[in-house]
Amino acid sequence: MxxxxxxxxxxxxxxxxxxxxxxxxxxxxxxxxxxxxxxxxxxxxxxxxxxxxxxxxxxxxxxxxxxxxxxxxxxxxxxxxxxxxxxxxxxxxxxxxxxxxxxxxxxxxxxxxxxxxxxxxxxxxxxxxxxxxxxxxxxxxxxxxxxxxxxxxGGVTVFTPMLQNNITALHHVGVVGIGGLGHMALKLLKAWGCEITAFSSSLDKTDELKAMGADHVVNSRDPEALKAQQGKFDLILSTVNVTLDWSSYINALAPKGTIHLVGIPLEPIQVPAPLLVTGVKSIRGSITxxxxxxxxxxxxxxxxxxxxxxxxxxxxxxxxxxxxxxxxxxxxxxxxxxxx
Known part of the structure; x- marks a missing residue:
């Protein structure tokens, strides 16, 4: 050898x-x-x-x-x-x-x-x-x-969607799941100048998430909290590998908004087509x-x-x-x- x-x-x-x-x-x-x-x-x-x-x-x-x-x-x-x-x-x-x-x-x-x-x-x-x-x-x-x-x-995985979706400081971006990927997304989006909402199941981390850059924190397990987000987001970045209430997140998008997947759900995504068509909304994904x-x-x-x-x-x-x-x-x- x-x-x-x-x-x-x-x-x-x-x-x-x-x-x-x-x-x-x-x-x-x-x-x-x-x-x-x-x-x-x-x-x-x-x-x-x-x-x-x-x-x-x-x-x-x-x-x-x-x-x-x-x-x-x-x-x-x-x-x-x-x-x-x-x-x-x-x-x-x-x-x-x-x-x-x-x-x-x-x-x-x-x-x-x-x-x-x-x-x-x-x-x-x-x-x-x-x-x-x-x-x-x-x-x-x-x-x-x-x-x-x-x-x-992890960093480039959440940075790439910012470039692909032409995100600017004028946009409101939601981040689903604040773990290894999500916390880097908060830091990058804050430096980018965006308005940021963190969707998290751990509201005890609210102060920590705001210190990382989140302007708002929403309980991802609360249907009423999700409903209250209707029409707000230009981009929702999902970093999780679990099935979400896709209809609620699509409703949370502004017209022409996008749900962008970097986490990979284990089950097929079930989406009513009218929710995408009427608002010219989309679901896409990317790798590194x-x-x-x-x-x-x-x-x-x-x-x-x-x-x-x-x-x-x-x-x-x-x-x-x-x-x-x-x-x-x-x-x-x-x-x-x-x-x-």
Whole structure:
């Protein structure tokens, strides 16, 4: 095993098993790749899904982790725009083909042949990780490396709908579910200048949500409270994976308003067509974001001093960190600090 190509990591050997120390030979660095020495890596529910093979795409042993912050330690011969020692980030996607229409059009996140950082390859629960140079995103100097990782997946997931729906400071935006994704949405929308309503089932967090940027907080489990929102919202961003009272949320939209899904409900969405047609309303969804969008997000976060709220664990305590995330007690993102 080549010492230069050896990577130390924490891996799951099977679904629902604790992670254990794991070393592997990553092979020769490809010409298009960059190798990054991991300093921090955020935890995401998608990591749990891959570790447990919830989506049926996992191949064991699995090394998860796709919200990586670290420093460039090796550059392939074709890598461009980066330098050794530079601090960078890697998110959900590690590679795209560069030749299909979406790639040529700057929408690499829609590439038919994109490869996830943790799908069929080893991610950031490790001392080093690799990705194609286009997906290695320079980190602005004004962003804290400790807390920036979650912006690369969760952050861009809620930032992309703001761009796709042409949101401006004139708009009123609702955010459903104030967890790892939702709390970043509040911070970004506040810096964007929007009027913001947080829909939450935990009204005991009202003061905290307002401190993050919410102008209003509505009990998402109160039908009368939802009814009172009729016609208010240009955009409702749903970050949850549960079935909602879709008719009530559609009624809460202003004319030409949109419900935008970044959480994935487990059941089909049942919607009376007249509610969409009569108000020219829509339901859409999106995934993460292109390299250009990731760069825009990090620059905006640096300029507006936006940082996810995190809890820090040493990477050697990764199983404790995963249990904390699965318990639903994380406030609001968990980040691992590499301590190999």
């Amino acid at each position: 080549s010492q230069q190509n050896t990577i130390q990591a924490y891996a799951a050997k099977a679904a629902h098993e604790p992670l254990v120390p794991y070393s592997f030979d990553a092979g020769e660095l490809a010409n298009s790749q960059v190798e990054v020495e991991v300093e921090y890596c955020g935890l995401c529910h998608s990591d749990i899904s891959i570790l447990n093979n919830d989506w049926g795409v996992s191949s064991y042993p699995v090394v998860a982790g796709h919200e990586v912050i670290g420093k460039v330690v090796r550059l392939g011969s074709d890598a461009k725009g980066l330098k050794l020692g530079q601090r960078v980030g890697i998110g959900w996607t590690a590679e795209s083909c560069g030749a299909c229409d979406p790639c040529i059009g700057g929408e690499q996140v829609l590439c038919h042949d994109q490869k996830g950082t943790i799908v069929g390859r080893e991610g950031g629960f490790a001392n080093k990780v690799r990705a194609d140079w286009q997906w290695v995103i320079p980190l602005p100097d004004d962003l804290s490396p400790e807390s920036a990782g979650p912006l690369l997946c 974001g292109s390299p250009a969008t990731l760069r825009q997000l990090l620059k905006f976060a640096a300029r507006k001093n936006i940082a996810p709220q995190i809890e820090l664990f040493p990477m050697s305590k990764v199983n404790d960190a995963l249990a904390h995330l699965e318990s639903g007690k994380a406030r609001y993102r968990v980040v691992l600090k590499a301590d190999f």
